[in-house]
Amino acid sequence: MSAHGSIRTLxxxxxQLGPVHLADTRQxxxxxxxxxxxxxxxxxxxxxxxxxxxxxxxxxxxxxxEEEAVGRFFEKTMPNPAVQPLFDEARRLEIGFCxxxxxxTPQGRRFNTSIxxxxxxxxxxxxxxxxxxxxxxxxxDAPFQHLEKKFFEVGDVGFRVSRLGQTRIGMCICNDRRxxxxxxxxxxxxxxxxxxxxxxxxxxxxxxxxAHLRMFTHLLCLQAxxxxxxxxxxxxxxxGREDGFHMIGGSVIVAPxxxxxxxxxxxxxxxxxxxxxxxxxxxFRQHVFNFAKHRRPEHYRLIVERTGAGDPLR
Ligand code: CDT
Numbered sequence: 001m002s003a004h005g006s007i008r009t010l011x012x013x014x015x016q017l018g019p020v021h022l023a024d025t026r027q028x029x030x031x032x033x034x035x036x037x038x039x040x041x042x043x044x045x046x047x048x049x050x051x052x053x054x055x056x057x058x059x060x061x062x063x064x065x066e067e068e069a070v071g072r073f074f075e076k077t078m079p080n081p082a083v084q085p086l087f088d089e090a091r092r093l094e095i096g097f098c099x100x101x102x103x104x105t106p107q108g109r110r111f112n113t114s115i116x117x118x119x120x121x122x123x124x125x126x127x128x129x130x131x132x133x134x135x136x137x138x139x140x141d142a143p144f145q146h147l148e149k150k151f152f153e154v155g156d157v158g159f160r161v162s163r164l165g166q167t168r169i170g171m172c173i174c175n176d177r178r179x180x181x182x183x184x185x186x187x188x189x190x191x192x193x194x195x196x197x198x199x200x201x202x203x204x205x206x207x208x209x210x211a212h213l214r215m216f217t218h219l220l221c222l223q224a225x226x227x228x229x230x231x232x233x234x235x236x237x238x239x240g241r242e243d244g245f246h247m248i249g250g251s252v253i254v255a256p257x258x259x260x261x262x263x264x265x266x267x268x269x270x271x272x273x274x275x276x277x278x279x280x281x282x283x284f285r286q287h288v289f290n291f292a293k294h295r296r297p298e299h300y301r302l303i304v305e306r307t308g309a310g311d312p313l314r
Pocket of ligand 1: 134
């Protein structure tokens with residue numbers, strides 16, 4: 001028994017990915033992911049988190065047609081021959097993973113997707129990004145674009161929790177982490193661990209935001225969400241200077257206490273790991289965040305009745 005009353009643990013690794021440039025091939029990126037999967041396994045990890053849109057550069061920064069984007073950056077099947085080595089290595093090492101990529105469905109729909117893969121290399125969960133930041137129109141005066149609203153549809157599968165062995169895992173992607181509803185909907189399904197990848201530009205093209213706030217708000221959201229929902233979070237950046245466009249690092253593993261237990265120190269390929277105690281959530285869920293006992297959803301109706309802010313209730 002641990003000090004927190006449970007012996008259930010998971011070896012969790014987060015694989016931060018340094019820049020992926022326009023000229024980099026899928027094969028070269030997958031070789032880097034395979035190498036980090038091996039490092040994760042050497043650190044006794046059973047599950048590894050890879051970033052959002054991990055197989056390519058963060059292409060929503062470039063103005064182009066949807067057809068061009070599909071041809072260059074989207075995956076028509078998963079796995080496919082370029083990504084198969086990652087699935088093969090997962091099966092060989094008996095390690096699960098989550099991976100973000102741009103998904104083109106057989107019907108021609110486009111999503112910013114992440115999949116959950118078990119230690120047999122089987123896809124057991126899929127999430128399609130719900131909170132799509134940025135814009136759909138061309139901003140010729142901006143230093144770069146953020147065209148997620150042009151290239152992707154809003155995800156259509158909701159926030160789901162999958163069982164990976166003994167662990168209940170939920171997924172979200174990047175901007176979703178800034179919305180408290182994301183984590184609450186997952187924790188209401190008893191998620192114990194939420195995993196996500198992100199590409200967060202250091203520069204805000206919409207207003208002159210001090211650069212240090214990008215890291216601060218990233219960590220603030222993860223630490224608050226882990227604590228308020230009594231769950232673990234593993235968050236993997238793609239970061240550094242991709243073809244000259246800088247994105248923050250700061251990949252982390254956050255405990256249900258809100259404390260960071262591991263954090264990347266570089267802006268390159270880097271694996272961090274921790275053996276996480278899933279029982280650490282129990283005391284929070286039994287007491288301060290005992291949802292059944294203390295939540296008052298009858299007073300939260302506006303959360304689902306309104307999207308934007310409006311007048312005070314009468
Ligand atoms: N990839 C992604 O969702 N990035 C956003 C940038 C926000 S600024 C438009 C993020 O929340 O980190």
